[in-house]
Amino acid sequence: MRKLMVFNQISLDSFIADSKGDMSWAHKQDAEWNDWVASNASGGGELVFGRVTYQQMASFWPSPQALQSMPVVAERMNNGPKVVFSRTLEKADWNNTRLFKEDPAEVMRNLKREPGQGLVLMGSASIVAQLAQQDLIDSYQLVINPIVLGVGKSMFTGLERRLPLKLSSTRAFQNGNLVVSYERA
Numbered sequence: 001m002r003k004l005m006v007f008n009q010i011s012l013d014s015f016i017a018d019s020k021g022d023m024s025w026a027h028k029q030d031a032e033w034n035d036w037v038a039s040n041a042s043g044g045g046e047l048v049f050g051r052v053t054y055q056q057m058a059s060f061w062p063s064p065q066a067l068q069s070m071p072v073v074a075e076r077m078n079n080g081p082k083v084v085f086s087r088t089l090e091k092a093d094w095n096n097t098r099l100f101k102e103d104p105a106e107v108m109r110n111l112k113r114e115p116g117q118g119l120v121l122m123g124s125a126s127i128v129a130q131l132a133q134q135d136l137i138d139s140y141q142l143v144i145n146p147i148v149l150g151v152g153k154s155m156f157t158g159l160e161r162r163l164p165l166k167l168s169s170t171r172a173f174q175n176g177n178l179v180v181s182y183e184r185a
């Protein structure tokens with residue numbers, strides 16, 4: 001059975017975006033960080049998005065700016081298999097993307113039974129909360145950014161119970177980012 005991991009950048013006060021949906025605060029560039037991002041992106045697996053995150057990613061990663069500034073990550077994002085959950089999208093044009101309009105929890109149960117590498121859910125706060133509520137997320141890899149937003153968008157809004165987790169790894173970076181990985185307890 002394939003595993004589902006959430007990968008998200010968060011502020012110190014645990015928001016994935018500010019109150020206007022902006023995530024520019026999460027994009028730091030330095031050699032150490034860029035090397036880790038490229039290595040992490042090479043891990044494989046099928047990428048999973050909600051509509052909003054999908055549209056943001058699909059508009060950026062095929063761009064000349066992305067291809068020039070982060071070619072390894074851009075190649076992975078553009079050519080790897082992807083899933084998008086949306087009730088409103090009519091089609092998903094980004095290369096190698098499957099569009100699902102059905103209940104994300106039911107679809108994810110089926111995706112996890114498919115053969116292949118793991119699944120990586122990025123951004124997509126409402127999808128994270130829905131899948132966490134159903135115990136479908138196996139691990140979380142969170143990049144804690146050294147910034148406090150005060151208000152913003154949480155990936156756990158609507159979660160109706162506690163999720164006990166255990167720490168599996170940490171790594172600190174010179175740019176102030178801290179990567180923490182948790183698994184279900």
